[in-house]
Amino acid sequence: MANTATEAFGADAKPTRLASIRRTLATGMRPVVRAVGPVVGVVTTTGWLAIVASTVLLVVGLSWSWSEVLAVAFAATAAVVVAIVTVLGRTSFRVEVTLSPTRVVVGERAIGRVEITNVGSRRTSATRLELPVGDGLAVFAIPGLAPEAATDELFAVPTHRRAVIDAGPAVTVRGDQLGLFRRTVSWTEPIELFVHPVTTRLQPSAAGLVRDLEGQTTQKITNSDMAFHALREYVVGDDVRHVHWRSSARTGQLMVRQFEETRRSHLTILHTSDERYFASVEEFELAVSVTASVATQVIREATAIDVVTEGRRLRTHTGGALLDDTCRIDVIRGATTSPRDFARDATAMLPAPSVAVIVAGSRMTAADFRAIEKFFPSETRVIALRIAEGENPKVQIAGGLQIFTVGALRDLPRVLTRAS
Incomplete structure (x- = not known):
């Protein structure tokens, strides 16, 4: 029995010793790897x-x-x-990358500038500077520079589609013509260029979508609000400020006012990005432009608004922030199983709106729009915008829900005027 225990103990000790040796070697080799890594790289x-x-x-x-x-x-x-x-050898550069402007609309011109300054005490040799710009790569031949001398280069940024384009990091490259050795040094952090979607200006109050700036009355009765509803007998705990003294004197008992609860205007835009609802990329881009146009108009009027899509809630504190976030909306595939699931997930943390606008492509059916409408309470007004590039504006009635077809961005003001 003792021998058996000893053998088991020895068997367990061997892996422990091996693990300890491995850890010691790994710890000892770590500084060597850090020192040799840049050279081998x-x-x-x-x-x-x-x-x-x-x-x-x-x-x-x-x-x-x-x-x-x-x-x-x-x-x-x-x-x-x-x-x-x-x-x-070593080089000492100061590299600055600037974009002018940093926010443009699709199709507008954007120019970038790279300035390289030799901040060392010796003249530098000719080198090459590479600057990733979106999916492309700008390459500049930098001549030898005397101490404190500088040179600059200009480059154009493609803005033919909505996107967030990263420019950078700027990297200097030294190496031989055969490409045997390549030494790179990064000098800057990436900077972003926002290419905003094309938008159209709408009439005030988003063409009548949100006109109740003082709030909408509901059927809910409350003890304190603005819209008078009726009188009732006083009960202990009622605010004496709401006592109607003239009626109380006439009836011989205290009477207090009741009110209809009012709700501040709040608009929610549900923009689906699921590719199954869009016939083409152009149709998807038109939908983004429609969403951005409606949202920016509502923001201008200082009306509460939420803009949501699958997995993203756009910032709405300023129009610029909203447009920046619309640049990040991408086509997705199968994020939710049904339109109702999309509405539930997207609005889970949002208050009930007074107006809800659904923006989807031509492949979303009337039944899909209706499924989203039924998710909202009865006092919420729901407007469905069906984006179908090239089609004429029209309206379809589905179970009491009006579905408006938008075929071009220029049609949006007229469609919203009809929706109001």
């Missing part, structure tokens, strides 16, 4: 192939006294040595 795949090839050829040539192989080995070795020389 400058060697490209082609560079490693050249190093391995020159080593193998040199060994074969020397072993077999093969002059032709030695000549190739020396040439490859010389190329590696020259490549190493090209990445040696």
Whole structure:
């Protein structure tokens, strides 16, 4: 029994010792990896192939006294040595990237500028600067610069579609012409260019969508509000300020006022981004423009508004913030199983609105619009905007819900006027 216990203990101890050795080696190698990592990182795949090839050829040539192989080995070795020389040395730059302007509408011109200054004490050699701009890459040949000397380059930013375009980081690249070694240094952080959707100006009060600036009366009775409803007998705890003294004197008992509860105007826009409801990319972009046009008009009038889409609630404290967030709306695939689920998830944390506007593509059916409408309480007015690029404006009635077709952005003011 004792031997068996000893053997088990020894078996358990071996993995423990091995794990301890591994941890010790890992701890000891970590500084080495940190020191060697940047040096090894400058060697490209082609560079490693050249190093391995020159080593193998040199060994074969020397072993077999093969002059032709030695000549190739020396040439490859010389190329590696020259490549190493090209990445040696340090440069001190100050790089500034600016965009003018930082917010444009689709199709407007946006120009960027890169300024490079030599802040070192020695003249720099010619180098190359790479600047990612969206999906593209701008490459600039920077000449040698004397101390405190500067040069600048201009570049155009494509704005043919709605997007948030990152410019940067600006990276200087040093290396040989064969691409064996490549040493990069990043000098800036990325900056953003917002390409806003095209919008159209609407009439005040969003073409009549939200006209009740003093609030809408509801059927709910309250003890304190603005809209008088009726009188009732006083009960203990009622506010004496609401006692109607003239009626009390006439009836011989205290009478207090009752009111109809009023609700401040609040508009919610539900913009679906699910691709199954849109026939094309152009139709989706038109839907974003419609949402942005209605929302910015409501924001101008200082009316409470929420704009929601799948997984995103747009900022609405200013029109600029809203337009910035519309640049981030992307097509999604199957985020929810049904339109009602979309409405439930998107408005879960929002107050009940006085007006709800549904914005969807031509492939959303009348039944889908109706499913979203039924999610809201009866006192909420629901307006459905069906975006169908190229179609003429029209209205469809589905179970009491009006579904308005918008075929072009210029039709939106007329459609909303009819909806009001």
